[in-house]
Amino acid sequence: MSEKRIDVKKTYKMYIGGGFPRSESGRTYKVYDSDKNLVADACQGSRKDFREAVKVARSAFSGWSGRSAYNRGQILYRIAEMMENRRDQFMQELGPIGFKTSEAEADINAAIDRLIYYAGWTDKYQQVFGSINPVASAHFNFSMLEPTGVVTAFAPENSPLLGLVSVIAPIISGGNTCVILASEAHPLPAISFAEVLNSSDVPGGVVNILTGSRKELAEHFSSHMDVNALCYTDELPKEIKTLIDENASLNVKRVIKRPVNDWYGENAQSPYFLTDFQETKTTWHPVGF
Amino acid sequence: MSETETKETTYKPTSPNSKLDFASIWEYAPAPQESGFAEIKDRYDLFIDGKFVKPSKGRYFKSTNPANEEIITEFGEATKKDVDKAVKAARKAYEGEWSRISPKERGKYIYRIARMLQERAREFAVLESMDGGKPIRESRDVDIPLVAAYFFYYAGWADKLEYAFPGKKPEPLGVCGQIIPWNFPLLMLAWKIAPALACGNTVVLKPAETTSLTALKFAELVKDAGLPDGVVNIITGAGQTGAEIVNHPGIDKIAFTGSTNVGKIIQKSLAGTDKKYTLELGGKGALVIFEDAPIDQAVEGIINAIYFNQGHVCCAGSRLLVQEGVADKVITKLKDRLETLIVGDPLDKNTDIGAINSKEQFETVNKYLELGVEEGADIYQSKCKIPENGYFIRPTLFTNVSQSNRIVQEEIFGPVLTVQTFRTADEGIEKANNTPYGLANGVWTDKGSKIFKVGNGMRSGVIWANTYNKFDPTSPFGGYKESGVGREGGMHGLAAYTKI
Numbered sequence: 001m002s003e004k005r006i007d008v009k010k011t012y013k014m015y016i017g018g019g020f021p022r023s024e025s026g027r028t029y030k031v032y033d034s035d036k037n038l039v040a041d042a043c044q045g046s047r048k049d050f051r052e053a054v055k056v057a058r059s060a061f062s063g064w065s066g067r068s069a070y071n072r073g074q075i076l077y078r079i080a081e082m083m084e085n086r087r088d089q090f091m092q093e094l095g096p097i098g099f100k101t102s103e104a105e106a107d108i109n110a111a112i113d114r115l116i117y118y119a120g121w122t123d124k125y126q127q128v129f130g131s132i133n134p135v136a137s138a139h140f141n142f143s144m145l146e147p148t149g150v151v152t153a154f155a156p157e158n159s160p161l162l163g164l165v166s167v168i169a170p171i172i173s174g175g176n177t178c179v180i181l182a183s184e185a186h187p188l189p190a191i192s193f194a195e196v197l198n199s200s201d202v203p204g205g206v207v208n209i210l211t212g213s214r215k216e217l218a219e220h221f222s223s224h225m226d227v228n229a230l231c232y233t234d235e236l237p238k239e240i241k242t243l244i245d246e247n248a249s250l251n252v253k254r255v256i257k258r259p260v261n262d263w264y265g266e267n268a269q270s271p272y273f274l275t276d277f278q279e280t281k282t283t284w285h286p287v288g289f
Numbered sequence: 290m291s292e293t294e295t296k297e298t299t300y301k302p303t304s305p306n307s308k309l310d311f312a313s314i315w316e317y318a319p320a321p322q323e324s325g326f327a328e329i330k331d332r333y334d335l336f337i338d339g340k341f342v343k344p345s346k347g348r349y350f351k352s353t354n355p356a357n358e359e360i361i362t363e364f365g366e367a368t369k370k371d372v373d374k375a376v377k378a379a380r381k382a383y384e385g386e387w388s389r390i391s392p393k394e395r396g397k398y399i400y401r402i403a404r405m406l407q408e409r410a411r412e413f414a415v416l417e418s419m420d421g422g423k424p425i426r427e428s429r430d431v432d433i434p435l436v437a438a439y440f441f442y443y444a445g446w447a448d449k450l451e452y453a454f455p456g457k458k459p460e461p462l463g464v465c466g467q468i469i470p471w472n473f474p475l476l477m478l479a480w481k482i483a484p485a486l487a488c489g490n491t492v493v494l495k496p497a498e499t500t501s502l503t504a505l506k507f508a509e510l511v512k513d514a515g516l517p518d519g520v521v522n523i524i525t526g527a528g529q530t531g532a533e534i535v536n537h538p539g540i541d542k543i544a545f546t547g548s549t550n551v552g553k554i555i556q557k558s559l560a561g562t563d564k565k566y567t568l569e570l571g572g573k574g575a576l577v578i579f580e581d582a583p584i585d586q587a588v589e590g591i592i593n594a595i596y597f598n599q600g601h602v603c604c605a606g607s608r609l610l611v612q613e614g615v616a617d618k619v620i621t622k623l624k625d626r627l628e629t630l631i632v633g634d635p636l637d638k639n640t641d642i643g644a645i646n647s648k649e650q651f652e653t654v655n656k657y658l659e660l661g662v663e664e665g666a667d668i669y670q671s672k673c674k675i676p677e678n679g680y681f682i683r684p685t686l687f688t689n690v691s692q693s694n695r696i697v698q699e700e701i702f703g704p705v706l707t708v709q710t711f712r713t714a715d716e717g718i719e720k721a722n723n724t725p726y727g728l729a730n731g732v733w734t735d736k737g738s739k740i741f742k743v744g745n746g747m748r749s750g751v752i753w754a755n756t757y758n759k760f761d762p763t764s765p766f767g768g769y770k771e772s773g774v775g776r777e778g779g780m781h782g783l784a785a786y787t788k789i
Contacts, residue, residue: 128455133779135761136438143765143781228770238561245560249553251725252568252771272457272789280765280781283744283752 012187014043014211015194017056018204023212024048031187033096042187045212047220050179053208054224057150057177060205065147065175069123075201076119076173080112082200086192090161093188097160110264111165117269118169125174125271129278138287145278147175148254149228152221154214156233160186162263164193167233170273172206176229179208181221187211215240222247222255229254229277317631320638322425327415329502335365335525336508338378339518345370350527352502355422355644355651356635356679364501367524372493372533375522379464379491380539382519387491388461390517396447399486401514403440409510410437413503417475418635420502422644422680423598425636435760436479439778442762443483446783450488453780459787461489462565463541466534468555469504470547471497471646472601472702476760478504480777481544482521483762488786490542491520495534498527499647532558540564544785546603548700549726549771556774567775567785569603569767571700572728575721576606576757577743579714580614582733586755588622591706594731594757596630596684599642600704601650604729604766606757608697609686609708610717616710620688623708627671627684634676642704644679651680654703661687661696666707698724714739718746727769731757750776 012031013020025046033039043049064072083090087108094104126145133141151171156163160183171178182190194209210217222230222244230244230253248255256276260268332349334341344365351363367375387395406413413436414429423432450459465485469477474496485492496504508523524530528551535543535555545555546569559566576594578587594606611619635643645651662668666687675681686706690697697707711717721730729751732743744752750768753759760766760778767776775785 131765131780133761133763133765135759135764137759137761139756139759139761141761141764143779148769242561246557249556249560252549252553252556252570252774254774271455279750279769280767280776281744281750281752281769282765282779283754284756284759284764285740285754286756 010040012040012042012191012211014045014049015191015198015207015209016049016053017208018198020194024052029212031185034098039096040188042211045181045210045217047217049210050217050220051224053179053210054150054226056205057179057208058226060177060203061147061149064172064177064203064206067175069126072173072175073119073122076115076122076169078200079196079202080115080119082196083108083112083115083193086196089192090189093192094161097186106264107162111162114162114166114269115169118173118274121271121274122173125274128271129275133282135284140285140287141282143280143282145174145275146281148277148279149176150226151176151178151229151231151277152180152224152227153178153231154181154221154234155183155190156260156263157183157185159183159263161189161193163233163260164190166260166263166268167231168207171231171277172202174274174277176277177206179210179221181214181217182209182211184212184214218244219247222253223250225251227253229256231256231258231276233258233260235259317639321634322415322418322636322638324415324419324636327412327419329362329416332363333365333501333505333525335367335371335375336505336511336521336523337371337375338522339512341508344368350498352420352499353647354419355646355648356676358678361420362502364498364505364525367495367526367530367533369533371524372530372537375493375524376464376537376539378519379493379522382517383461383463383491386517387520388489392448392450392489395489396444396487398514398516399440399444399447399483402510402516403437403444405510405514406433406437406440410434413475413506415636416506417503418643421471421474421500422635422646424640424643425638426640427598432473432476435762436475439476439479439762440483443487446484447487450783450787453783454787454789457789459488459783459789462786462788463490464539465490465492465542465544465786466537466540467492467494467544468531468534468547469494469496471500472598472603474500475503475507477546478507480546484777484782485544485786486520488783490786493522493524493534493540495524495526495531498525501525535559542566542786545569552773565785567777568773569775569777570728570771570773572603572605572726572768572772573608573698573700573724574604574606574729574731574749575608575610575747576731577711577717577721577733578609578611578615578619579717579732579734579739580612581735582615583735584615584618584622587733588619588626590731590733590755590757591623592626592630595706596642596704597758599645599682601646601702602758604751604758606729606731607701607706609706610711610720611708612717613710613712620708623686624669627669627686628673630671630673630684632673632675632681632683642684645682645703646680648680650702651682654682654701654705657696657699657701657703657705658685661690661694661705664690664694664696666690666694666696692720692723700726714743718743722746722748725771728772729753
């Protein structure tokens, strides 16, 4: 008696504090492939999920920013290694949402290469962008870069894997921790990427990935008083842009808008994406006997 | 000379701590800075498109010398129409002559400004002290030399910008709207205008309404330097004029220095626009004194940190955190040192602490003094004589305060220090970080490794180790958290005025 095997479908949850919880709200929304077939019920993250994510991101900050630049580079490289290993999984997720095989491969390749690009910057940006300042007095004076803290970001809507990785990598390579909202229409590669993160020595809480509605969460991403910066790369509707900017003024958040149309292009990676999330700290000390 | 020698003075301590009562026992011979040579007109118009023009509504407001409450002059109140005119002039200059001048030549104009400032340094220093109330020693030895230095420093960047931004070809932003505070009127003008021009922008600048004099003098200097019309426009007015600048659609970038509250309003009103902005906002700097610190030097550092410029310093070290073992010693020495400070005529070269900048600020600081007492803190003020007229406040410190007191949490912007203690380094760092601000902090210890550890732990844009309140054009300045966005000064300060 032969029986057809029923494949085991994956349940997609969010990624908060190194764990994979469902939304506390119990809400989900339907995710479809390009042929309008239902592929998953994704969690619809709530304000409370977001607050939890900020809390764990804050508590992960001192540990992550305190790692040596070399160690952070090693960990970013390790993410790339783990991702290389899971190409098939990403192929399965990118295919149904309209990526041809060659396009999906290119996307995965570029995402892996992007991680390696920023892995290489972790121990170099300080040397390029820090400075020793020749002040006109008997002082030794130097400026170094330090991560700004907890960053929230909207991953690009139309580049669910490469775009997501390209937004996360510069934030964490510089020692920040983050809460990311995945592409609303195509959230699945983001959760698979969370599995990659989870298996690659990134401490829990450093990257937190929510799925859900950008329109609903924009309010909270921008108004939370323990968030230091917010970043997006898509062109947003005017009213959301305004809402974000207005909320950011509550605690003088840095709002970083770096529009990127082509995530494969020349302008999709840059050390300036990394320095966007850095503060300059200048230290003075007298020189003498 | 002989008069003071013959005068019989018996030493009468005015407080149990005043072992060195220089201020009221020792009669210092007055040493006034001559001021007659510094010309002040009865009235100043707006400086737009290379000309002084009357404000369109014909309204003027008066400017007071805070040391004697006398009216010095009056300034035009720029309204929407004037702001519009200034922005148009700046746009025309940006797209016209200024963008056609090569960076090398652009730099030469800025060098020329630096040199002319040096030539007229004394005049600017006198006017700065008369208008703002700061001691002549500070305007002469700190403000004005730094003003010239900032122009000199940024002049040289004009033709070297690509070296500041590896891999990029930086472009100017366009027309910059700049709003500056009253605590360092000309210095803040230099921080704003020098890098803006070096990067190829044109500017519309509004000085604070209580201290517009040196900015208008600077406008005269801009004319003398032969800068093309419209490159620098200076308009005067209060908050409403500032708001017109912030909201003007023809401006590409806003640079603001001032309070965190106003900074938040500005950030909010820029919402939804693509204007760039930098904000240099308030602070509540902590001074962390360790037991192994050279105590006498630390005490001097504390004085410099909080009583410099009457405490009208956004990065002032207004919260003293002393390690428990040396707290009594530090407080005693600090009180002694307080008694030696001379409060008085800003134009007297003996004066350590001048006048509070305006009546309004005088009332604000006094309100905080009352509040501190209400909160149960112990107030200590030096016993020195202060002039009868004008807005003067004795150097003040509050002991017996706790972290939650408003005088510990809120920026006072006056000569008021709060004193707390800590036991471990971690506690010191945590207390230092425990405000929404992050502009500057100080640390005093003899141990280098401790400086690095504590400096790394403090979340602020500037760390002064075994020193305080030092500035230099090559050195970036700016805050973390609610103390602002962006940096001014140094190579990092160029980023605020370029597209990269």
